[in-house]
Amino acid sequence: MDHIVEPHVLIIEDSKSIVTELERRVSDDLGFTCECAETLAEARQLISASSERFFCAVADLHLPDTHDGEIVDILREAGIPTVVFTSGIDENLRKAILDKGVSDYIVKDGMAVTHLLDTLDRLWRNRGVNVLVCDDSRSFLEHTATVLRRRMFTVRTVSNGQDALDLLERESFTVAVMDYAMPGMDGLTLVRKVRSIKSMDDLSIIGVSSAENETLSVWFLKAGANDFLNKPFQIEELVSRVELNVIMLERLHKLRELDAVRTKFMGVVAHDLRNPINGIKGFAQLMLESGDELDKDKVEMLTIIRDAAAGMRGMVDDLLDISVIRSGRLQVRCQTTDLNTLVRKRISMSRFEARRKNIELDERLESLPDVPADADRIAQVVDNLLSNAIKFSTPGTTITVSLLREDGQAVVTVCDQGPGLPKEEQRLLFRDYHKGSAAPTGGETSTGFGLVIVNNVVKAHGGRVWVDSEPGQGACFGFALPME
Structure with a gap:
C-alpha cells in the first residue's frame, strides 16, 4: 500500500449520527478523506470499485444486512487494514x-471518537517507522512481525545478535525488539554493543525474554534498553510499548526541530537589530560631539540614549553568540597569543566603567609564553568576566585580575568583593537563561547569556571554567587554557 499518497478512510457504520460525527472529525482534525457505507452491500461496492485507495477502514460489526462480523473478513480479503468500532466487547469477541x-x-464510549482519531493518525504515521525484531525463534519472529505490520510498521527480522548489529550499523530504525536468549550473543550483550553506536535519542530498545529471572528486566534497562516485556505477552501490550517508544522519539525530534527554528529565528532577529541600534548610538554620539550648544538636560538625554543603545548592542551580540553556540557553529581559530598583553588591554578598556562606580582594578599578571588561542574569543571571555565583576561589585571596592601558569595551563581569575x-x-551559572539572585549594584541590565558564552568559548579551546564564592565574601571566576 506504499503507493497511497493521500489518506482515504472507509467508514462502515449504520448509525447516521455516528457517521456524520466521524466524517466531520476525521476530515477536520486529521485532514483525511472519508467514504462511508451504511450496509454490507454498500461497503462491497466501494471496495470492489477500488480497494487500493483506502489506507484503512473503520467497521462496525453489526450492520443491517449482517450481524456476524462478515465485514471484517471482506476487508481482510481486500487487503484493507481494519479498525473494529463496536458497541461492546468481551474476551471471546476480543480473541x-x-x-x-x-x-x-475500539469500544463506543464517551472517548471513542477521540481514541479512534488517535488510532487512525498513529496508523498513518507508522507507515514511515522502521522496527527491527531480533529473536532466534522463527515462530516468535513471524508472530511479532505480523502484529506490528498490522499496525502498518515496516518490520525487519533477524535471528541473531550479530546480524542485528550489522543491520543497525547500515540502516536506520526507530525501535528494536531484542530477545535475551540467543546463541552467540545474548540480548544484554547486544544492547550494550548497540548503545555504543546508537544513543537513546536515536533508537529505542525493548528487551524481551521468557526466562524466569526477576531481575532480567533490571539488567536490560541498566544495559541501555528503554523498556522490557516478559514472554508471553498480549498483542495489545506489545503494540502499546512499541508505539509509546515511537511517540517518545517523535516528540524528542520535534522538540529539537522547534529548538533549531527558535535558535535560527533568534539569530536572524538579533542580526537585523544591529544596524538600527548602531544608528541610534552613532547619531546620539554625533550630536554630543557636534559642538552645538546643548543645555544640560539635552546632554543628559543624549547620553542616556547612547548608553542605552550600547547596552542593547551588547545584548544583541550575546544573542548572536548564543545562536551560533546553540546551532553548533561555534568555531575558534587558534593562533599564538600573548595572554599577558591581551588581558592587560581588556583591563584598560574596562577602567572607565570601573571608575564610574569608584571601583579599582588590580592587575596581577605574570609573563607567560604565548598560548594557542582565538584572541578575539578570549578577549570576549575576559570582557564578560570583567563586566560581571564591575556590575555586581559595591562602589569603593577592588576587583583583582590574575594571570598565572599552573599545571601546564594558563589560568585567568577575576575576583570581586561583591555579595x-x-x-x-x-552550578547553574553557566546554563542558558539563568540569572543569580544577586542584583547589579548600579542598575545595569543582564541577558543571563554572558557566562554561557564564556563556558562554551573556553570549552571550545579545550579549557575549563569555574566559580569559587561564599555569600558575603565576593566571587572569583576563573578559566584555564592549555599552554600547548
Missing part, C-alpha cells in the same frame, strides 16, 4: 477479532 488480523478495536553566591546557584 475472535484479533484472530481475524484487525489493526485495532557572593550561594552554593546552590553556582
Whole structure:
C-alpha cells in the first residue's frame, strides 16, 4: 500500500449520527478523506470499485444486512487494514477479532471518537517507522512481525545478535525488539554493543525474554534498553510499548526541530537589530560631539540614549553568540597569543566603567609564553568576566585580575568583593537563561547569556571554567587554557 499518497478512510457504520460525527472529525482534525457505507452491500461496492485507495477502514460489526462480523473478513480479503468500532466487547469477541488480523478495536464510549482519531493518525504515521525484531525463534519472529505490520510498521527480522548489529550499523530504525536468549550473543550483550553506536535519542530498545529471572528486566534497562516485556505477552501490550517508544522519539525530534527554528529565528532577529541600534548610538554620539550648544538636560538625554543603545548592542551580540553556540557553529581559530598583553588591554578598556562606580582594578599578571588561542574569543571571555565583576561589585571596592601558569595551563581569575553566591546557584551559572539572585549594584541590565558564552568559548579551546564564592565574601571566576 506504499503507493497511497493521500489518506482515504472507509467508514462502515449504520448509525447516521455516528457517521456524520466521524466524517466531520476525521476530515477536520486529521485532514483525511472519508467514504462511508451504511450496509454490507454498500461497503462491497466501494471496495470492489477500488480497494487500493483506502489506507484503512473503520467497521462496525453489526450492520443491517449482517450481524456476524462478515465485514471484517471482506476487508481482510481486500487487503484493507481494519479498525473494529463496536458497541461492546468481551474476551471471546476480543480473541475472535484479533484472530481475524484487525489493526485495532475500539469500544463506543464517551472517548471513542477521540481514541479512534488517535488510532487512525498513529496508523498513518507508522507507515514511515522502521522496527527491527531480533529473536532466534522463527515462530516468535513471524508472530511479532505480523502484529506490528498490522499496525502498518515496516518490520525487519533477524535471528541473531550479530546480524542485528550489522543491520543497525547500515540502516536506520526507530525501535528494536531484542530477545535475551540467543546463541552467540545474548540480548544484554547486544544492547550494550548497540548503545555504543546508537544513543537513546536515536533508537529505542525493548528487551524481551521468557526466562524466569526477576531481575532480567533490571539488567536490560541498566544495559541501555528503554523498556522490557516478559514472554508471553498480549498483542495489545506489545503494540502499546512499541508505539509509546515511537511517540517518545517523535516528540524528542520535534522538540529539537522547534529548538533549531527558535535558535535560527533568534539569530536572524538579533542580526537585523544591529544596524538600527548602531544608528541610534552613532547619531546620539554625533550630536554630543557636534559642538552645538546643548543645555544640560539635552546632554543628559543624549547620553542616556547612547548608553542605552550600547547596552542593547551588547545584548544583541550575546544573542548572536548564543545562536551560533546553540546551532553548533561555534568555531575558534587558534593562533599564538600573548595572554599577558591581551588581558592587560581588556583591563584598560574596562577602567572607565570601573571608575564610574569608584571601583579599582588590580592587575596581577605574570609573563607567560604565548598560548594557542582565538584572541578575539578570549578577549570576549575576559570582557564578560570583567563586566560581571564591575556590575555586581559595591562602589569603593577592588576587583583583582590574575594571570598565572599552573599545571601546564594558563589560568585567568577575576575576583570581586561583591555579595557572593550561594552554593546552590553556582552550578547553574553557566546554563542558558539563568540569572543569580544577586542584583547589579548600579542598575545595569543582564541577558543571563554572558557566562554561557564564556563556558562554551573556553570549552571550545579545550579549557575549563569555574566559580569559587561564599555569600558575603565576593566571587572569583576563573578559566584555564592549555599552554600547548
